[in-house]
Amino acid sequence: MPGNTFGQLFKVTTFGESHGDVVGCVVDGCPPGIRISQNDIQTELDRRKPGKNHISSSRKEKDRVHIMSGIFKGETTGAPVIMVVHNKDVKTEDYSHLKNLYRPSHADFTFQKKYGIRDWRGGGRASARETVARVAAGAIAKKYLSEKEDVKFLTYVEQIQAIKGDIDYKKVNLKDIESSVVRCPDRGASQQMEKLLNKTQKEGDTLGGVVFGAIRNMPLGLGEPVFDKLSADLAKAMLSVGATRGFEYGSGFTGSGMKGSDHNDEFYVRGRKIKTRTNNSGGIQGGISNGEDVYFRVAFKPVSSFKKTQKTVDIKGREVSFQAGGRHDACIVPRAVPIIEAMASLVVIDHYLRNKAQNQ
């Protein structure tokens, strides 16, 4: 490595393995004076937690967060905040038959070749369990942005396999999302998705999907021209999440099929503000937020672990068959929602702080 740090001024370094002692993170660059309680973090972790319902992994983790530094009398002090979650429900025996083979489309092969060693227990560092740390860090970012600028993040499942919700994000609230087992606020689509997931789970297979994210009350001026565009950093943040395959914002891939005269977002004046009539720019122009809503989509592939028998190669180079075992989600997409939201918040807070540095 070292590729375990995200951000330049709000720097999040995650650590820990799926079946090790802990997963967690250090947040360096936390502005002082943010009121943070254990509960602020726990609320977000609970959204991500496995074992909440029949469609997610049966791994039972309470995921209790321990804040061990950087908070004094309930407030951040400007010192690094370390948050740790202990791994409890570890069943390493589920993985012992896998330790000598490369599970297809997992990180086993590449880690082994890159490092000459790998912690094979539950996927080790490459496990989705690492995202606990991202969600914990995001909880701080979200609280800060909410209190300072009333920034709101709205994230939901738009699509699972071929089932696509018909959703206007402006009419959706958190309750609409969280009341759906699959976190899709289109009730009809949600029911179909749930049905499909149950069926798929029985078949021992898995599905992919698309997460939609919106950022409302976005401050104007965030993002740096050229390489550190807000859009570029969102893309990186999202593609850093395991199992993702694509990112688009604003008009996205659909915009590639439009004419310039249809695509341009005309400016007009509303009250004292300059607004755009349409928002094909997804709230970002020249890499910098223009004050409109930022919105984007993230594509997830189907989970690579499922019960069906698969063929692969072992570390001695022999072709073998195996069954995955372990406890897996039939579809990671609903549980990815708080992770995507956390990553979006980490991008925004970092650019928010960077922008402050250059205010006149």
Add this chain to the structure above:
Amino acid sequence: MPGNTFGQLFKVTTFGESHGDVVGCVVDGCPPGIRISQNDIQTELDRRKPGKNHISSSRKEKDRVHIMSGIFKGETTGAPVIMVVHNKDVKTEDYSHLKNLYRPSHADFTFQKKYGIRDWRGGGRASARETVARVAAGAIAKKYLSEKEDVKFLTYVEQIQAIKGDIDYKKVNLKDIESSVVRCPDRGASQQMEKLLNKTQKEGDTLGGVVFGAIRNMPLGLGEPVFDKLSADLAKAMLSVGATRGFEYGSGFTGSGMKGSDHNDEFYVRGRKIKTRTNNSGGIQGGISNGEDVYFRVAFKPVSSFKKTQKTVDIKGREVSFQAGGRHDACIVPRAVPIIEAMASLVVIDHYLRNKAQNQ
């Protein structure tokens, strides 16, 4: 800023404005002993150059590169390489009627609000002219990777508006691409695209499209787990290019509609190597290259400058109408090909050097 630097060990910092004296870059971290001639750089710049044919901007720039440091007796020395291209065919008068208004879907509004000042001449720093510097830096990266590891980059236009080429990248070579005016190696699609672009240009409008990129002979083990995944850094690199709206690699958004059992890439043994039968992973697993080809797509919106009359707001907050003027491409996508290729090469060389640091 400062967001004008890309890379951690092969660090490229670009500078310059569209109608300023120069555009260029400093490359710090260039490994010593690479033979680099003016011509190596020029060849790549010539691929990007405007005014090459009837479908691109009529701005006439020879784009002669001057290498001013870091090369001694034809070889890199490990010192920073600075490359500068002088802006010659500058017609600032084309922009003087635009200086007080915010062109829709351009960076005028966000730059003005962020910085309180902007160089409005030809888009200033936000102009696509900045990409000259990226292509120059990429030329060094490509030469190094080619000589060290025989890495090959293959980049072409796959789609313009609704016209999509039917192309197997494994059967395409550079000549197939460069012999097409629109850089689409499917001859039939290429002709349709050209026709459509001519028509669109006459209408005073613009079009978007999709660029496809492949990296062959990709070394195994590049990319860092967690945040600096190869895929995440490719996403950032691509979304840092102006007018992009999306990025996908491997199965991409299509993969979201697949089942796990169809999507997984089965490992098998060929000779002494472990290969995958399919490549839905796009050559990247757990964020690290697995030795298969890396491939990806980048979505471009239609260019925001066109001749049709548009409405907008000026810097005094008055709603106004205007015509863009200036010299613009009806579609930036063909000229984006060498830029996307350059960005891919910058990602690969940076991870190549990072990986060397941790070899045992």
Add this chain to the structure above:
Amino acid sequence: MPGNTFGQLFKVTTFGESHGDVVGCVVDGCPPGIRISQNDIQTELDRRKPGKNHISSSRKEKDRVHIMSGIFKGETTGAPVIMVVHNKDVKTEDYSHLKNLYRPSHADFTFQKKYGIRDWRGGGRASARETVARVAAGAIAKKYLSEKEDVKFLTYVEQIQAIKGDIDYKKVNLKDIESSVVRCPDRGASQQMEKLLNKTQKEGDTLGGVVFGAIRNMPLGLGEPVFDKLSADLAKAMLSVGATRGFEYGSGFTGSGMKGSDHNDEFYVRGRKIKTRTNNSGGIQGGISNGEDVYFRVAFKPVSSFKKTQKTVDIKGREVSFQAGGRHDACIVPRAVPIIEAMASLVVIDHYLRNKAQNQ
């Protein structure tokens, strides 16, 4: 912040406060395959530990390290290593009378003004207790460098107040140092220093001194020209330790009084190696190690906490008198030895990895 990270490729981020739950660090960029046991770390921490003898703080901390990630079957995996030490012997009541005042020459005033809040318990983040984390990280660095290149670090107390040891570092070994209560390998000077410290402690006062460090078997070629010179990074590392006031390497301040013809280090050939007859360069030329021993000195001021009554100002701006209380060393310099050594090792390993990235 964020200023809690040291290094670019071997990145150490420390966290924790003097009277909080823990102090510790995350090391990202640890090369894979280093055998590391709890004991390797503990040995170094024990050298730094307070309460070892009558001249150091009576705070009793076992300082047991817990390695919580990044080690699998006794070896580093390339994943971040987190090491945590729990604070046990915390007597916050010793500090409660200090919470509303600014102790002279401490960080109370600057932290309060910078952050608007401070963890006053035992100095919080500014406490020397933070260096536990540096020593733990340094233990890994030292083990790696020792096994790879047989690099040896030798660090001792050269001076306390006006008493200066007469020492040729080439004739000193670890036992000579560690067998002295004040870590001064000149036995006569050591005895005088000890006597002086006892006297000073009784007077309720404190003393400063100078630590000398040497790095033997230094690999050639470490350090980057211009800003990241090996000497510059050593200077930063050393001045980042609390209570330091100066750094010099090679001929140092004394060299300022020499003539060029006396100062230059003549090259000659020994066996197949090019060596220098003298070493006024301190093993570093043009910022890069030349294969000779690196050596340097670090100046420490006297500790700012002592029993004598002092005047100061409280947070309401009133002038007040106080006595420090708490448990403090009469002289931090002997205990600084393993800290200085740790910092030196962090500089060397980082440049070692950086240098690998650019090898041809």
Add this chain to the structure above:
Amino acid sequence: MPGNTFGQLFKVTTFGESHGDVVGCVVDGCPPGIRISQNDIQTELDRRKPGKNHISSSRKEKDRVHIMSGIFKGETTGAPVIMVVHNKDVKTEDYSHLKNLYRPSHADFTFQKKYGIRDWRGGGRASARETVARVAAGAIAKKYLSEKEDVKFLTYVEQIQAIKGDIDYKKVNLKDIESSVVRCPDRGASQQMEKLLNKTQKEGDTLGGVVFGAIRNMPLGLGEPVFDKLSADLAKAMLSVGATRGFEYGSGFTGSGMKGSDHNDEFYVRGRKIKTRTNNSGGIQGGISNGEDVYFRVAFKPVSSFKKTQKTVDIKGREVSFQAGGRHDACIVPRAVPIIEAMASLVVIDHYLRNKAQNQ
């Protein structure tokens, strides 16, 4: 490398070789709206320029700076500023007899071994000519800090060889410094130094010395705890200048000989401000500026190039004798004054911007 960049938010990357086309820098992170003229930069460059009097190198360089980007209508725009100085008076023939040998105490040997190649002309990248770029960047930093916070930098020669000025920096102004040929504001010492330098030059030898720097009207709160202390970054900045051997601030090495009760800086109230009666802390406590003056000293070794015959080894490993030739200063210390000042300003502006990012 890449070690050619200084700073995190005000990032200065220098490039160019002594006998190449240019030396210069890119400044990324320049706050927008600073009025900068060619003249602002030139004034500082003229202070550093060689050939100004009989004691400095006879190389004749007008050192005209060209600002080629980032300034629009006389103001910074937030875009990278590139500044270039062309090398004119290049006499490479003076160095051709040196190209195959390693000059003692120069960077020839280490560059050759590290990179396998070196630009031997005039020292190439390791030449003091690189500091032109630092002074140019510092000119922007100084202007910004002066206009925003009235920060004043005062830098002079305190000592050459054994001659030490008796100077109270609080009573010195720029004119006192610049009116001395050796930049020592103690008139008597200045005359002795000049005499000694003339004598030394005739002998074909060189001398070292000490530069003193003070920063007045220093804003409170600059510097980040733990690793990025203001003092640590000053140390790094100063040791990154060629020919330096040591750095101290506040009481420095002398402070190591003091008692705590004499060394502590008592706080008191003056008007509405909290001040310290003494300033052994050199304006920095816990790594953060406390609003008092920052002051420090930098030790320079004697220049390594002089006319006396020397022995060394050539690149084929043969022991040889040579005479340096070229045009060199008998003492670099007077010309180092604007360089040290530039480096101090780069440290302060970077921490100033970093501090803004975390203001509440």
